Amino acid sequence: MTVHFIGAGPGAADLITVRGQRLLADSPVCLYAGSLVPTELLSVCPPGARLIDTARLTLDEIIAEMVTAHSAGQDVARLHSGDPSVFSAVAEQMRRLDLAGVPYAVVPGVPAFAAAAASLGRELTVPEVAQTVILTRTAERATAMPPGEDLATLGASRATMILHLAVQRIDAVVADLLPSYGPQCPVAVVARASRPDELIVRGTLADIAERVKAAGVRRTAVIVVGAALTAAQFPDSHLYSAGRCRS
CATH class of the missing domain: 3.40.1010.10 (Tetrapyrrole methylase, N-terminal domain)
Structure with missing residues (x-):
């Protein structure tokens, strides 16, 4: 058994x-x-x-x-x-x-953040833009976060950040991340990713809180923060470069 x-x-x-x-x-x-x-x-x-x-x-x-x-x-x-x-x-x-x-x-199963990235049509790791993904949450109505894992500390890396179980605290999330990421940093909130009633809210740290509230998103959502969300000018990956493939 x-x-x-x-x-x-x-x-x-x-x-x-x-x-x-x-x-x-x-x-x-x-x-x-x-x-x-x-x-x-x-x-x-x-x-x-x-x-x-x-x-x-x-x-x-x-x-x-x-x-x-x-x-x-x-x-x-x-x-x-x-x-x-x-x-x-x-x-x-x-x-x-x-x-x-x-x-x-x-x-193993398909995680919510992967489904959110698929719905957004974005890669979370973009060459010379973002090569690190942080998966985290906030502590309200849950067990406390370990020392050194608060959003302000994690945000100092400016890596692509994925927040689970945090959309109800969107104002606090924005306040914690603004000093490191800046107000124009792109943000996307994907509620009920992959489901028929999926909802995507896009914005920046300057306006995402109000957009989320206006959309009525309160639970079952993933918050994605970082420059990878809108990056357009970046070098091609070395993975398929001519130099590597011919060597």
């Missing part, structure tokens, strides 16, 4: 991986976050599968379901939105499963 932590993708049901879909179809127990995982994915589950919405369950209750399935010799598909490697609360589940002696495996 194995608990499969499966990245369900950013929202579109067809963005789950082939491996993830296969495991989902083979697991008699499925735990999913009803508020984030597309319900269309549940149709892949085998007939008679036990489907458990974890949206209102505590960590202890979630682990208890996994341990019960383990005792019955049943594989578990644990669906997480996006990719399990970032902001998924998988680490504490793994820690509890280790203590309980329950085996698990991880299946």
Whole structure:
């Protein structure tokens, strides 16, 4: 028996991986976050599968379901939105499963920031413009940020910055990033990336807060900040240069 932590993708049901879909179809127990995982994915589950919405369950209750399935010799598909490697609360589940002696495996998924970049039609790393991507969040209504990971400190690099779980604090985000990035730095907010009701709000640090409020974006959004969003004048990558290909 194995608990499969499966990245369900950013929202579109067809963005789950082939491996993830296969495991989902083979697991008699499925735990999913009803508020984030597309319900269309549940149709892949085998007939008679036990489907458990974890949206209102505590960590202890979630682990208890996994341990019960383990005792019955049943594989578990644990669906997480996006990719399990970032902001998924998988680490504490793994820690509890280790203590309980329950085996698990991880299946990666398409992260929300990748879906947002696809919707924006932009590469986040552009030659001589931006070669670093920072994935972060803010601390309101969540665990505290570690020392040195506040936005003002991270922003000093002027790297492409992706903020999850932060759109409700857009004013504070702007205030923290303005000193390093400047008011004309491009910003895009992608709400519900890849879903039918996806919404994109574009602007700069000078006006993005008001644009986001006017659009009514309050949750399930990714904030992208950095010059890569609008870069047009930059050298071609060395990857396909004539000198490299002929050497």
